[in-house]
Each structure stands twice: as C-alpha cells, then as structure tokens.
Amino acid sequence: MHYVATIAEQAGYDVQRQTFPHVYFEVLTQKFTAGTPINITAMTYSTSTPTGGITAPLVLIPDPDTAPSAGCTPADFAGIDVKGKIALIQRGACDFAVKDNNAKEAGAVGVVIYNNVAAPLSGSLLVSNDSAYVPIGSISQAEGELLAQKLSSGQSINVTLEILVLSEQRYSSNVVATSKTGDQNNVVFIGSHLDSVIAGPGINDNGSGSITVLELAVQLAKYKLTNAVRFAWWTVEEYGIVGSGHYVDSLSQTERDKIALYINLDMVASPNYVIAVYDGDGSAGINPGPTPAGSGAVEKVFTDYFASKNISSVPTSFNGRSDYAPFIAEGVDIPSGGLFTGAEGIKTEEQAKLFGGTAGVAYDVNYHAKGDTYDNLNFEAFLINAKASAHAIATFIQSTAVVDAEKAAARASFKAPSNVAANPNDALVAQGKDLCGLGESA
Numbered sequence: 001m002h003y004v005a006t007i008a009e010q011a012g013y014d015v016q017r018q019t020f021p022h023v024y025f026e027v028l029t030q031k032f033t034a035g036t037p038i039n040i041t042a043m044t045y046s047t048s049t050p051t052g053g054i055t056a057p058l059v060l061i062p063d064p065d066t067a068p069s070a071g072c073t074p075a076d077f078a079g080i081d082v083k084g085k086i087a088l089i090q091r092g093a094c095d096f097a098v099k100d101n102n103a104k105e106a107g108a109v110g111v112v113i114y115n116n117v118a119a120p121l122s123g124s125l126l127v128s129n130d131s132a133y134v135p136i137g138s139i140s141q142a143e144g145e146l147l148a149q150k151l152s153s154g155q156s157i158n159v160t161l162e163i164l165v166l167s168e169q170r171y172s173s174n175v176v177a178t179s180k181t182g183d184q185n186n187v188v189f190i191g192s193h194l195d196s197v198i199a200g201p202g203i204n205d206n207g208s209g210s211i212t213v214l215e216l217a218v219q220l221a222k223y224k225l226t227n228a229v230r231f232a233w234w235t236v237e238e239y240g241i242v243g244s245g246h247y248v249d250s251l252s253q254t255e256r257d258k259i260a261l262y263i264n265l266d267m268v269a270s271p272n273y274v275i276a277v278y279d280g281d282g283s284a285g286i287n288p289g290p291t292p293a294g295s296g297a298v299e300k301v302f303t304d305y306f307a308s309k310n311i312s313s314v315p316t317s318f319n320g321r322s323d324y325a326p327f328i329a330e331g332v333d334i335p336s337g338g339l340f341t342g343a344e345g346i347k348t349e350e351q352a353k354l355f356g357g358t359a360g361v362a363y364d365v366n367y368h369a370k371g372d373t374y375d376n377l378n379f380e381a382f383l384i385n386a387k388a389s390a391h392a393i394a395t396f397i398q399s400t401a402v403v404d405a406e407k408a409a410a411r412a413s414f415k416a417p418s419n420v421a422a423n424p425n426d427a428l429v430a431q432g433k434d435l436c437g438l439g440e441s442a
C-alpha cells in the first residue's frame with residue numbers, strides 16, 4: 001500500500017489514504033472426516049466448532065432430486081430429524097447464509113455444502129454473525145454426491161467436523177489517486193484490489209490488475225488531460241468487497257455525480273485465459289439485474305478495440321463479485337465496465353477454440369492458492385488487457401460523450417436497460433470469479 005501511494009505521489013497525483021475498520025477473518029483449522037478424511041473449505045465468516053471438532057450423524061437436507069430448493073426454506077427440513085446432527089446440503093437456489101441459518105433453526109450443529117458443479121468452491125456467509133450460524137464448510141461435488149447416495153440408501157454415517165477461525169476488528173487503507181488536471185466534475189475512474197488471500201501471494205489475483213492500474217497512472221501523468229482521472233487500489237476485497245464499498249458509501253451524492261464511469265481490473269493475466277469484458281449492455285443475458293445506463297458504452301469501447309486488433313472477446317457477468325459492485329449498486333448507478341481473464345471456472349471447448357489453452361481446465365488452476373506466483377501469469381493476456389485498458393482510459397479522458405449519450409437516452413425513455421440474466425451457462429460466457437477470499441455467497 002505504501003509503495004503504491006508513494007509512486008502515485010511521485011507521479012504528481014493527489015493521493016488519499018482512506019483508513020477504516022473491518023472484520024478480519026482467518027481460518028485456522030478445517031477438517032472433515034467421514035470414515036476417511038475429506039478435503040473441506042471453511043466458509044468465510046463461519047463460526048468455530050469446539051477444539052477437536054463436533055462428531056455427529058450426517059443427515060441429507062434435502063434430497064435435491066425431490067426438493068430442488070436444497071435447504072433454502074424451513075419447509076425443506078420438515079419431517080427430518082436434524083437436531084444435534086450435521087446437515088449435508090447441495091449448493092444452489094439461495095445464499096449459503098440462508099441454508100446455514102435454516103439448518104441452525106432446525107437444530108443442526110454444523111453444515112457441509114457440496115458443490116453442484118465439478119469445480120472448487122470457496123463460499124461465504126457475507127457477514128459475521130455468530131448468533132445466526134453454525135460452523136459451515138464446502139466439499140467437492142464428487143465427495144458430496146457419494147455421501148448423499150449413501151445416506152439416501154439408508155446408510156448411517158457419523159462424521160467429525162472441525163472448523164476453527166479467527167475473527168477480529170482490524171484496520172486497513174484504500175489508496176486513491178486523482179489527477180490535478182482535467183475536469184474534476186467529470187472523473188474517469190479505474191481501480192483494482194491490492195489485497196490477496198492468505199493462502200497465496202496473489203500475483204494474478206490481483207497483482208495483475210493492480211500493476212496495470214499503477215503503470216497507467218505513471219504513464220498518464222505525462223499528458224495533459226481533458227477529463228480528470230482517478231486511480232484506486234482497494235483493500236479488503238478478499239473479505240467482501242469492503243474497501244471499495246467503504247469508499248463509495250463515504251461519497252456524497254455530489255461527489256458520486258462527478259464520477260463519469262468506473263473501470264475494474266481484477267485478474268487480467270490468468271494462465272488458461274479468456275479475454276472477457278463485463279456485459280454492460282446486457283446483450284448476453286447473463287447479468288443478475290440491470291446495470292447503470294452508460295455501462296454499455298464502456299463495454300463497447302473495449303469490444304471495439306479488441307475487434308480492431310482481431311482479438312476475440314467474450315462477455316462476463318456483472319454478478320457483484322468484484323469491486324465494481326458498489327459502483328453499480330441500486331441508488332449509486334455509476335456506469336461501469338472492466339476486464340477479466342477467469343478464475344476457478346472451467347474453460348469450455350468453444351473458449352479454447354477462441355483463445356487457445358486447455359478446455360476442461362480452470363482458467364487459473366492456482367486461484368487462491370500458493371501457486372499464484374509470478375510464474376502463474378500469462379503475459380500474452382497481461383499485455384492484451386493492459387493495452388486495452390490504456391486505450392479505454394485514453395478514450396474516456398478525451399471524451400465521455402458516448403457514456404453521457406447512453407445515460408441521456410435512458411433518462412428520456414424512463415426505463416433502465418433490460419439486462420437481466422437469461423442464460424448464465426452460455427458456453428462462451430466467462431463465469432465470474434468468487435469474492436476472492438470471501439468466496440461465493442450461493
């Protein structure tokens with residue numbers, strides 16, 4: 001943080017170090033045994049078991065073949081003896097926090113979520129609340145389905161779940177650097193998160209984005225600007241997009257209105273990459289809700305650039321899993337966009353034809369792991385995205401007319417763009433990363 005702030009100050013920017021409290025969360029122990037040890041990942045903001053764990057019968061809540069809501073309603077637990085047991089629940093249909101709380105209310109002493117796809121799962125309860133939850137962790141689809149089959153056939157399984165966590169208040173700082181020149185009432189904003197998970201050094205996630213933003217700041221300092229430019233290096237993204245959320249919450253409406261657009265760079269050099277652009281206009285039908293008017297224009301600047309260079313690109317969802325989330329939130333509605341090269345999602349055959357690499361393998365096999373080092377970076381993707389980001393920033397620093405026009409058209413029509421998710425499993429869609437260390441919420 002100090003290095004980035006110092007470089008930005010030396011480049012001539014007005015630099016703000018925004019310090020605030022947050023809940024620090026660290027997993028100390030995560031163990032699950034069902035006859036033999038099974039790899040389990042404690043969810044962010046899980047409560048702790050006693051030291052040594054909890055040994056109890058495992059119970060399937062519910063059988064997903066007959067109750068696809070999979071623990072999302074109290075009715076899913078009706079008629080099942082859950083008290084004093086550990087609930088096995090398939091992922092899907094609602095947030096993990098809902099499943100956990102329903103299990104707790106039904107009397108469960110722990111929850112094990114198994115994935116509904118063949119991919120890693122690191123989940124989150126989103127907020128720390130010991131009184132609402134029981135200890136919870138996630139296991140693979142294969143391990144979960146095997147346990148579910150045994151339970152469905154009438155077999156009794158005793159398991160031991162041990163999750164020990166550290167949760168405490170700490171302080172951290174965003175670094176925000178604004179140009180001294182350019183229209184301060186029409187600010188072009190680009191940001192990336194500077195923190196990483198404890199499990200790994202975070203060179204792709206998100207050293208790649210942070211380095212790109214810093215180099216853009218250094219290079220742009222040489223030029224006269226029409227519109228002001230602002231750079232941010234967010235903190236505590238890995239625990240729930242806290243830093244960017246704190247920043248946006250701290251802005252008055254007047255200050256928010258001065259931000260013309262926001263561009264997010266998070267994981268832009270994945271080893272088995274795709275070139276993905278956030279779906280600002282909603283044309284891919286993958287967003288969970290409407291995005292702010294003007295976001296389509298941001299997307300188009302990126303996609304037009306890639307097309308001009310004969311570089312393929314695919315859309316990725318504004319699913320709220322990175323630092324753009326506070327900017328596009330209802331009531332904030334700042335036009336947004338950005339680039340992404342994939343995280344734990346699996347590359348499809350169609351994507352491999354477009355970008356090379358290996359189908360059936362994660363975009364980043366070292367995601368949230370100790371292998372996320374310098375050697376994990378794909379420098380071809382890194383350079384492609386750095387140049388695209390420079391092009392977009394240079395374009396908008398000269399003029400935000402295309403963004404402004406889209407916003408004006410939306411106001412005139414009295415309706416937001418229709419960009420609600422229709423087909424999130426499209427083979428050419430790059431599935432979004434989880435909230436880094438925080439993990440997915442559902």
